Amino acid sequence: MEAALTLDLSVDAVSAARTLIGWTLLVDGVGGPIVETEAYPVGDAASHAFRGRTDRNAPMFGPPGSFYVYRSYGIHWCVNIVCGAVGDGQAVLVRALEPAAGIEAMIERRGTDDPRRLCRGPGCVGQALGAGPLLNGAPAELTAPAGERSVAATTRIGIAQASDRPWRFLETGSPFVSGPRSAAKAAL
């Protein structure tokens, strides 16, 4: 039944990002299945942890399965799930969710009732979940997907460094993902 599939996040970010597609993320009862992620593994020039540990990225070096939340462009809160081993500094950015639980709270926070726009994009996910710096280091609440989901890999979005790496994962066909829904299928 539910524990048939176990989630092991003590793996590299790329594997974790692919695995997380379809898992349901809940924050205080609000959330839904993850449909889009991006991996920021060790040695990734685009990762906040690339230049070593700082006050901001410290949560990335914590236990796998915990949150790393940061402020983007002074406006948005972006939600990451830490993976790898403690001290690695790896994380997976949650870019989009399929709204499922606590939709009314999402609508209120987002200021829109368009289901496709509630959790589409990293900043929107953070806003919809009511994410803030208080989440840093807290364990993420994740539940297994009902069945297999079809996952595609593309290049990441909105970064300058290592922008050619196929480290963005999405559920194929989902209307809730941000950005392009197609790209060269990299080797998974």
Place this chain on the structure above:
DNA sequence: AGTATGATTGCCT
């Protein structure tokens, strides 16, 4: 201490 920059979004033309 001061400055440059960003894992974005939404509104503008």
Place this chain on the structure above:
DNA sequence: GGCAATCATACTG
């Protein structure tokens, strides 16, 4: 399609 908003963080001098 292009660009402004907005500020904490990180780097420079």
